[in-house]
Amino acid sequence: MSKIMVxxxxxxxxxEYMAEISSMWENHWLTNMGDKHKQLQESLLxxxxxxxxxxxTNGHMALELVLQAMDLSGEVITTPYxxxxxxxxxxxxxxxxxxxxxxxxxxxxDAEKIEKLITPRTSAILPVHVYGNICNIGxxxxxxxxYGLKVIYDAAHAFDEKVDGIGVGxxxxxxxxxxHATKVFNTIxxxxxxxxxxxxxxxxxxxxxFGIEDAETITGIGANAKMNEFCAAMGICNLRHLxxxxxxxxxxxxxxTERLDGIKGIRLNKLKPNVEYNYAYFPIIVDPKEFGxxxxxxxxxxxxxxxxxxxxxxxISSACDCYKDTYDVNETPIAxxxxxxxxxxxxxxxxxxxxxxxxxxxxxxxx
Ligand SMILES: *Cc1c(COP(=O)(O)O)cnc(C)c1O
Numbered sequence: 024m025s026k027i028m029v030x031x032x033x034x035x036x037x038x039e040y041m042a043e044i045s046s047m048w049e050n051h052w053l054t055n056m057g058d059k060h061k062q063l064q065e066s067l068l069x070x071x072x073x074x075x076x077x078x079x080t081n082g083h084m085a086l087e088l089v090l091q092a093m094d095l096s097g098e099v100i101t102t103p104y105x106x107x108x109x110x111x112x113x114x115x116x117x118x119x120x121x122x123x124x125x126x127x128x129x130x131x132x133d134a135e136k137i138e139k140l141i142t143p144r145t146s147a148i149l150p151v152h153v154y155g156n157i158c159n160i161g162x163x164x165x166x167x168x169x170y171g172l173k174v175i176y177d178a179a180h181a182f183d184e185k186v187d188g189i190g191v192g193x194x195x196x197x198x199x200x201x202x203h204a205t206k207v208f209n210t211i212x213x214x215x216x217x218x219x220x221x222x223x224x225x226x227x228x229x230x231x232x233f234g235i236e237d238a239e240t241i242t243g244i245g246a247n248a249k250m251n252e253f254c255a256a257m258g259i260c261n262l263r264h265l266x267x268x269x270x271x272x273x274x275x276x277x278x279x280t281e282r283l284d285g286i287k288g289i290r291l292n293k294l295k296p297n298v299e300y301n302y303a304y305f306p307i308i309v310d311p312k313e314f315g316x317x318x319x320x321x322x323x324x325x326x327x328x329x330x331x332x333x334x335x336x337x338x339i340s341s342a343c344d345c346y347k348d349t350y351d352v353n354e355t356p357i358a359x360x361x362x363x364x365x366x367x368x369x370x371x372x373x374x375x376x377x378x379x380x381x382x383x384x385x386x387x388x389x390x
Contacts, residue, residue: 027330027378031371032204033268035260043256052252055232059255063210066262071183072190073217077227078255082179082201082214084231084248086112089197089216090147092226093173097144100172102132103339103350104358105151109177110340113149121145122341124355128293130154130306133357134162141166147173152181152191153336154292154304160186160194167195175199178217182208183265185299192217202258207272207301208265210258213250271372272302278376279305279368282383288314289386305370306335308361318366325385335367 034040047053060078067076079085090099090112099113103122113120121140126133130153137148148167150158158176167174174195182200184191192198202213218224226243229236234243261268283289290308294300311317316324322332339362341350352359368382384390 025329027369027374027382029331029333029335029367029369030205031373032209033207033261033264033372035257035264039260039263040257043260044253047252047256054249054251056249057252057255059252059259060250063250063255063258063262066259067215070262070265071192071217073192074219075221075224076192076215076217077224077231078250079214079216079227079231080248080250080254081212082199082203082206083108083112084246085199085201085214085216086149086175086177087115088227088230088246088248089175089199089218089223090116090118090149091230092223093147093175093196095146095173097146098142099147099149100132100137100140100145101149102151102153102358103341103352103355104130104153104336104361105177105340106179106336107340107343108179109149109151110343110346118146119144120340122350122355122358125153125358125361126159127357127361129156130361131156131158132163134159134166137163137166141170141172145170145172147175149175149177151177151179152184154306155180155184155298155300155302156292157181157184157186157191157295157298163195179206179214180303181301182206182303183269183301187297188299196220197223202254207269207303208258208261210250210254210261213254213258268372269301271374272370273300275370275374275376275379276302276305278379279370279383282380283307283386286314286387288312302370304335305368306365307368308364309366310364318364321366321386325382328381328385330369330382330385332369333367334362334365337362337365 132150176198178198179201197218200215202210230245231248234245236242288310309318
């Protein structure tokens with residue numbers, strides 16, 4: 024058997040991609056907001072049912088530039104239970120992350136713990152929809168409205184999801200998506216921001232292109248974060264196959280659930296009936312006392328069979344070398360505990376059910 028990685032990038036048929044990019048050999052327009060960029064932007068507007076969206080080179084630049092576009096200062100309340108990009112995007116804007124603990128049931132920021140972290144310096148909240156679990160958007164909005172704070176969602180895990188029929192990109196002031204090769208929908212590398220205020224869109228457009236207003240007017244201290252035409256073309260193709268890919272993910276996801284639900288010492292991610300999921304990840308929380316093995320031992324057992332899982336998220340941001348001297352992991356004990364117990368199992372569209380069964384057999388000791 025060949026190696027089973029934790030994820031495997033979705034790709035369109037080769038001929039389809041070749042056909043999509045062939046026009047570039049006629050117009051020689053490779054980047055700087057060409058036809059493919061325009062077409063993908065329009066497709067995403069309708070697919071995600073959002074009013075505005077800006078495409079970028081990756082999800083990290085989406086976060087970094089939207090924070091810059093909002094001209095924030097001081098402190099940003101966020102979660103340490105995330106991919107390090109979230110935290111870096113705050114720090115790289117000379118803002119201070121203030122870590123709030125998470126809800127043990129869905130791993131997203133615990134909205135009840137936000138208010139006591141607010142100080143006169145707080146300017147925004149940056150929550151993350153972890154594993155596609157949607158944050159407590161109602162409570163977060165109430166707090167943000169009360170204190171006049173901006174809300175920027177890291178929606179990298181929640182692409183194409185809906186809550187009560189509403190596209191996830193419609194919540195907060197902005198939502199940031201990642202189209203990295205390993206995500207449910209990819210443009211090889213890529214990202215986007217959906218946003219409410221058109222002024223934010225103007226700034227984002229400018230900031231992703233060096234702060235250039237026009238050829239002779241540079242008004243912003245921008246970066247270079249333009250999505251190129253080859254990446255946009257990959258997105259156009261992948262979007263056509265998204266429903267099929269999601270369905271295949273769901274089948275694998277359901278099989279895992281069937282096999283692992285109810286096993287003592289293993290807790291699965293609880294899905295909510297009002298959310299349309301994208302089936303991006305399959306995390307398990309392993310209680311070593313009850314299960315008789317910790318997650319590191321499970322990871323090793325799988326790796327011995329050439330099956331690769333991931334401790335995701337571990338370490339939490341506040342435990343990383345670059346932040347551990349500034350923060351104390353014990354300030355967010357639940358996030359810390361989850362990071363010690365979580366293991367994310369392989370999940371991608373082409374993962375066949377026999378392999379899911381094998382993974383479950385290895386975990387439960389049946390092989
Ligand atoms: C993937 C990811 C990012 C970063 O996106 P890139 O496209 O890889 O730059 C940020 N936050 C979270 C939660 C992610 O999963």
